[in-house]
Amino acid sequence: MSNRFRLQFLGATGTVTGSKYLLQAGDHRVLVDCGLFQGWKQLRLKNWAELPFPAHSLDAVLLTHAHIDHSGYLPVLGKRGFRRRVYCTRGTQALAEILLVDAAHLQEEEANFANKHRFSRHQPALPLFTADDARAVCRHLAPVDYGRTIEVAKGVTACWRPNGHIIGSASIEIAHAGVKIAFSGDLGRMNDPLMRPPNPITEADYVVVESTYGDRRHPASDTEATLRDVVTRTVARGGSVLIPAFAVGRAQVILFHLYQLRQRGELPPVPIFINSPMAIDATEIYREFAGEHKLSERDYSAMCRMAKFVRTPEESKLLCQQKTPMIVISASGMATGGRVLHHLVQMAPDERNTILFTGFQSGGTRGATLVSGADVVKIFGEYVPVRAEVVNIETMSAHADYEELLQWLAGFRRAPRHVFVTHGEPSAADALRRKIGERFGWSCSVPEYRDEVALD
Structure with missing residues (x-):
């Protein structure tokens, strides 16, 4: 069996939606986040496109949190044959059970409204997924505790760390064959009025970091x-x-x-x-x-x-x-x-x-x-x-700005081999890439949709 460890970017590239990262570890596949594309029509059309892998070939899905741009594609994945576990924190499980069914109801209501008033180009207009699809995939949600390392596929371990974005949100550390990659998820604020600050991650060979506010600071206004x-x-x-x-x-x-x-x-x-x-x-x-x-x-x-x-x-x-x-x-x-x-x-x-x-x-x-x-x-x-x-x-905003993103990255005790900047509009992602290079001198890039890299 091969020990290869590869990462493919299937969402959140050039946009803040559709987060999906495919990890191939030897003969096993793990999907980190499973979000819907939102916004521009050319992005939303990707929700209807075929995946570059069979849904049933996944060993597991790992969620950073429950927001629809990170979890909303799960019912579609289930429709297409996925039947394995969806690992997430207990807070994410509680919220996802609400959000996914609600998102399905919205899909159904919009399709019904479009059919009633005949303003859709598709006859009939159909929902991307139904409430039954959402409830079915929710049965696969498998809660894990913060800080506990578990095996999510043969030879692949994962650990969730609180990151202060919403209830249940986390950064995830994933390891295989001596290589560790950290996914920031959507990072919360260091001084949020409600949520506690993100926990640091101290060591990883590779890092995937969000960049929603990678080109700006939050205003200091009251x-x-x-x-x-x-x-x-x-x-x-x-x-x-x-x-x-x-x-x-x-x-x-x-x-x-x-x-x-x-x-x-x-x-x-x-x-x-x-x-x-x-x-x-x-x-x-x-x-x-x-x-x-x-x-x-x-x-x-x-x-x-x-x-x-x-x-x-x-x-x-x-x-x-x-x-x-x-x-x-x-x-x-x-x-x-x-x-x-x-x-x-x-x-x-x-x-x-x-x-x-x-x-x-x-x-x-x-x-x-x-x-x-x-x-x-x-x-x-x-x-x-x-x-x-x-x-x-x-x-x-519940997203860290660029200084807070850099503050979280400063928690790494040694330089990662490479940092991938995702989940941002092109200007924001590239701005954060430059700032990481200037502040830390780390190797850093902004991947494109469907880019694939070896994690050696």
């Missing part, structure tokens, strides 16, 4: 002051604030900041709604995994009582019709799907309202279109005028 000012001026002109937010991580941070403002009496007395069943379920998981974040039980309970949770479609429709000032947090964070689209249809044409984004907007998403200043946005096959104020507060 997040809560900016949020207060946006809400205050919007309510003063009789408008509402719509906050598209990732259901896991970002929705909870926003709710925490609003809670802090209300505690200090700095927030107008308007109702706050969370209109995302997935965000509601994810928020409740924060209680179960209290050791992974900084919130006390008292603050957590008070924060949840402050917001009104909108669970049913009927309640959501009524909320969309409400005309009095309010704050609505709804998924998704880049306005690619979900209930937030119905709110955008109602709220974007009204100049009194504000659409408030709270982090990176990937190219080709509605969020990126809106943040760029577009005066119309396409939703459900129709162009909706945008007269509302559009604001983006990047200080709420």
Whole structure:
């Protein structure tokens, strides 16, 4: 049997979505992350393309965390014959069981809506995967504890280290035949208001590091002051604030900041709604995994009582019709799907309202279109005028900026043989590559889609 150890990049190259890394260790295959491509149409089409390997040939899948751009392709993998274990932390298992089924429901709803209103080029429009596909693959989730090394395929071991991005998120160390490779996953902030800082990894021969914010620092502005000012001026002109937010991580941070403002009496007395069943379920998981974040039980309970949770479609429709000032947090964070689209249809044409984004907007998403200043946005096959104020507060991002990425890399006690920079737009990835070379003098490159390298 050959001892070759090879790595192929099947996603998150030139983009922040679709994370997939194929490790071939001798005759065994392990996939690190299994994400959906999002954003530009040419990226989304890759979700429908055939994989360069049979799904049933995988020995295992290893997840860094539950976000859909890292886990959302799992139901498709299952449809195509994968029946082995999906190793992940306990927090990731809990969240993935929510996120994958919710993502499937969105796929089904969008296909049904497209068929009903006949705006799809495909007749009939079909979902990429169904809720049954999602539930089936969730049965293969195999939880592991942080810091425990396990064998995931013959001769291949893996260990998960907390990395502070969301509940359950981790960096993964993988070893085979005396060679170790570390995957950063999506690294959290060193001083996040909710999550604890990433744990360092001290040794690896190869490193795969994300670069979402590889070309920028997070602004030093006061997040809560900016949020207060946006809400205050919007309510003063009789408008509402719509906050598209990732259901896991970002929705909870926003709710925490609003809670802090209300505690200090700095927030107008308007109702706050969370209109995302997935965000509601994810928020409740924060209680179960209290050791992974900084919130006390008292603050957590008070924060949840402050917001009104909108669970049913009927309640959501009524909320969309409400005309009095309010704050609505709804998924998704880049306005690619979900209930937030119905709110955008109602709220974007009204100049009194504000659409408030709270982090990176990937190219080709509605969020990126809106943040760029577009005066119309396409939703459900129709162009909706945008007269509302559009604001983006990047200080709420759950991703490390380039200084924090470099700080994490500085934890390695010796130089890796090579660093691969992924999960970033081209300018961000190349900027981080240069910074790593200048700061550490390490060998470093930005791989392209389907590049394959030997890990000697």
